Amino acid sequence: DIQMTQSPSSLSASVGDRVTITCRASQSISSYLNWYQHKPGKAPKLLIYAASTLQTGVPSRFSGSGSGADFTLTISSLQPDDFATYSCQQSYSTPYTFGQGTKLEIK
């Protein structure tokens, strides 16, 4: 199975900050990398697919980059609604493994 490792596992930031979350795959996954946001009691929400394509309706302050094994999710200016957990997922080969999640908290 492909292992997905996110860093950091948690992050404290303030409204307006720029934050970056990284995701590393245990082997090359080309651009088969998706990012999700999830909040307690709610289903995950797709933010980015194909490493850098913004899902319809997602604010442009979210962006993704990378290919191969190293990827990043950037939020350019944090908004109050962005405090949540973020997870990456590889869809290169089954099982489509997820990272362990990065919890973004208010400083």
Next chain:
Amino acid sequence: QVQLVQSGAEVKKPGASVKVSCQASGYTFFNYRITWVRQAPGQGLEWMGWISAYNDNTNYAQKLQGRVTMTTDTSTSTVYMELKSLTSDDTAVYYCATTLSSGTTSFDAYHIWGQGTMVTVSS
């Protein structure tokens, strides 16, 4: 509108089985796969597998092989996920999910999710 509606919470004893349903509406059921993902308390998301609503082909995570079965009922546009021989490690929120657009489908990126079903395994 497009939605996936799951069955309600379940409490099961160790060794029992659970069957969770996911009813689709608002799109052509036969054309897409339904995937199951779970999240145990304090843990990350775990991909469990998918079933094609078109031909009932399945792809299960190896660690669940032999314990998980996914089926469809096309008459009601419903997918079922049955998990047998439950242990406390199976306590989790179970989600069904799908992808409908050509872009997200190409990358198995799930933009439609059910509301989640809590399964608790406890003696």
